[in-house]
Amino acid sequence: MRRLRYAGWLAVAAVVLAGAMALSVSVGEADLPWSLALDLRLPRTALAAVSGALFGVGGALIQSVTRNALASPDVIGVTQGAGLAAVIAVTAGLPYAFVAPTALAGGLLAAAVAFLLGARSGFTANRFVLGGVAIAFALRAGIEVTLTTADAIDAQRAQIWLLGSVNGLGWAEATPLAITLVVALPLLAMAAWALRTSALDDDTARGLGARPVGVRAGVGALGVVMAALATATVGAVDFVALVAPQTAQRIARTERPPIALAAVIGAALVVVADLVARRVLAPTQLPVGVVTAAIGGPFLIFLLLRARRA
């Protein structure tokens, strides 16, 4: 029964995603013949979808491991770490090809520092989150410092990247992300299984032959890599990694964020946000992250209020 309901929601979300993608391809500044619209708008729409899926999965994994909805990459500094690295790369005049790898390294480094802060004298999710929040603020300060010292054009380019944008991107950026997603599928299936076992208390899990601590570390690292990879490619698209898994968990009424549903919801969220971002002030195209921040901020407050009541 439970599986049936989950499959049902997954189907509904997939239909929503397909509809959003179709709309995203057909709506734009000009009325284009369908074939031309496909050529021009599908790459960007596809990139929005895959990056959204990666954000969703990454967030779901991190939230599962920490058992904390708030330990999302935006909150614990992964996004800001990637952002600072990317801003330094952009303003230092590095070729565009170097920006994404630099950003990836920055995001992973920030996660490692947050983890180390959390690991001291016994790892707790709270300490991890708080350390991450501190790192996030510190990195934000670093980003602003870099932005003021750069020249105006570089700074504005970096700013757009910071807010997350799929403008002018396409297949070249979408393909590595899609490959990552496909390659990671078996790992994800294993992760889902391992997380189910580790939901038991640690001693029982060990008795069954599982290694709960190793599992959590591995799954958490996988989540961080996926979220950081998406951030490195499309920039800091805010809150998707927080909102998508939480929404999935709520509608499927599961105990942990369900991975596949989080992926589809994340994808749909970014596609819709991008559509809104390029139409709301047309012809000015807003970065997609502006729209997700506007949705995600209130959602975070809603989560906090709910957590308080519970």
Place this chain on the structure above:
Amino acid sequence: MGRRIGLLLGAAALLVLAVAASLAIGARPIPLGDVLSALFHPDGSETAVIVHDLRIPRTVVGLAVGPALAVAGLVMQALTRNPLAEPRILGISAGASTGVVLAIAVFGIGTLAGWIWFALLGALAAGAIVFTLGLRLGTGASSPITLALTGAAVDACLGAVIYTLLSTSTRTFDQFRFWAVGSLSGRGLDLVVQAAPILLLGLVSAIAAARGLDGLALGDEVAVGLGHRIALVRTSAAIAAVTLTGAAVALAGPIAFVGLAVPHAARALSARLKTGTSHALLLPLSALMGGVLVLVADTVGRVIAPPGEVPAGVLTALVGAPLLIALTRRNRLVAA
């Protein structure tokens, strides 16, 4: 009692030194004697012009902004019983920034003097949201996180608004990004005069709330038992926090972490010297130390990377960020 006065006198002496340094040190160093003679005999010489037109205004701005931010942080930390509370972290600075961007982008106002009221309104709106949420979210095991996250959420929403407004013009963006990092340069004395009544209101509210905040630190019930009117204390403290932040941000931009770092430093210093934690002491001490921090940051920023200048906000961020991390590593903070 004598120790407390000694502590305050020491801090005041430091502030005097910081003022002297701020007047004497810069792209062109001026001996203190020449500064003094130029101060009292504005003879139109180059030295006199530099001192009067450049260094005195930015020193006065620093003297207004540093204490305002430090006192705002102190009051917020007591009000929310949260060691992470700070204008920036609570999203109140972002509110003030939003007001300024609205002024630039929508109303076409290009002067700092015109931005003050918008900054104040923005701070007021954001403060109302965060404190209302903060009260509903209340205190508890996760309260430092909850509050920081509430601020982050408000910050994100306001960031979206700011960017949307900025996205249409590179010129507006350029104007804004220099303001947004926090700096004392290029602000005239007239601006300080304009902000003075607001700062004064904030300061008076903070002083009025000081004793009540001592009571609140012991818990609501104890505070009531001691005869404090909690609602009045909270309102007064909130007014102080918002007006001081709004005016300071309007004057110098959202200078980071002063409101976080200074009250903690003041508390640590006072604990070390065994002079207690009463707000009657912490308030003037924070104000003095806030002035010192901002003036020193500004002065160092003038000479650290010649021929350019590093804005004060950058240096305070560099000091404040590690402090924030250090604070979160303390055990009592997670248990608070």
